[in-house]
Amino acid sequence: MKRVMYLAALSVVVLSCNKTNKTEQTVVESEQQTEEVVDAGATLQKGSDFDINSLTVSEADLGVFPFLTLPKGLRTVNPLQKKYDICFFPINGVMTSFEGRLYKANITAEDGEEFSQRYFEKSLEEYLVSVGAIKIFDGEITKEAYERYTKQDPNKGDQGDMGYADQQIRCYVIRSKDQGNIYIQFTANNAGGTLNILQEEAFKQTITKVSADDIQRDLNDKGKSILYIQFDLDKSDITADGDESVRQITTVLKRDPSLKIAIEGHTDNTGNAAHNKELSKNRAHAVMQSLIAQGIEKTRLSAKGFGADKPLVANDSEGNKAKNRRVELVKIK
Structure with a gap:
């Protein structure tokens, strides 16, 4: 009888130990799984580790x-x-x-x-x-x-x-x-x-230097060529880059001795309207004087400033205002 009771008690202890071990193992496995999930999520969201x-x-x-x-x-x-x-x-x-x-x-x-x-x-x-x-x-x-x-x-x-x-x-x-x-x-x-x-995508530069061929094609096809000649800020002094554009105009005029052009200056609508008109006139005349200095007869040229009176586009953004600050060459028939 005592032997039976002893075996029964021993069985309870063994079962209890097995249950405890299984519970501990389950907890450990659960903690390992949780750690794995957290690690995976953290890796995906670490900006310092991001490498495309x-x-x-x-x-x-x-x-x-x-x-x-x-x-x-x-x-x-x-x-x-x-x-x-x-x-x-x-x-x-x-x-x-x-x-x-x-x-x-x-x-x-x-x-x-x-x-x-x-x-x-x-x-x-x-x-x-x-x-x-x-x-x-x-x-x-x-x-x-x-x-x-x-x-x-x-x-x-x-x-x-x-x-x-x-x-x-x-x-x-x-x-x-x-x-x-x-x-x-x-x-x-x-x-x-x-x-x-x-x-x-990588940026692709599409701006190229205005050439005499471009100017001549526009004058032949459209009757005018729109140029963005560089001047000193709020002045009529032509910059070095602007001089290059004027040299291209000179080349066109020397190719065709019969060609006559009107040089028209334009501004955006920033500031005083009277000042803008005077500035655009002075810039157009500066281009004309530079062409004359390079051997073009004055009788083939005229110059006038329009200020902001003839915008290409609405002056509603800095980009559009830049488009309106221009010099137009108009073919005189």
Whole structure:
């Protein structure tokens, strides 16, 4: 009887020990799994470790820019699309500039529908993962990060803008075999979403020196040639670069001794109108005097200033104002 009781007690102790060992093993395995998940997440979001060349290359067929459609039932509102521009993406929370082909859009629901933040985010995330995109950031932009970059962003406040303080942003990168590096970021709430896509590209310089051939072709085909001759600021003194343009005009006039031109000066609408008209007249005369000094007869030339009276485009941006500060050569028949 005592032997039976002893064996029973021993069995209880063994079972208890086995149970304890299994419980401890389960806890250890669970802790190891948790550590693995945390480590993986931290690695993906460490901006200091981000290196585009270390990412796996995606061989997925992405289609054409901007590479994805919107989820069914959603639409854009006047998206911003530029062949080349700058956009800032959060690398470890630091808004970092990348350049290339750009797409930025505000996203809303179709008429009569309610926008779902969850539907928008889940649709994008699942699709991006399916084509080999890697999440590099998922978090908030700090006030300091916003203030550091905001004045550098030429598209701040335009369609599809994001990157404001305390805004939650998710950012993915696709290192595509055929399309190069593609950056995608989006944010949303229950009112709507915002989506940015940039296909990274190197800048290609398209400005070339104006040549006599260009001027002659424009005069023959259009009857006028538009030049951006360099002058000293708010003066009629021609700079060294401007002298080169004048030499090209001289070449055209010497090629065709019968050619006569009117030299017309133009400004933007900044400042006093009377001053601008006088400045444009003096600049046109400066070009004419330089041509005469290079052997062109005065009888073949005339000069007049129009100030801001004849703009090429509206003076509503610095870029457009620069286009209006010009000299036009008009062929006299």
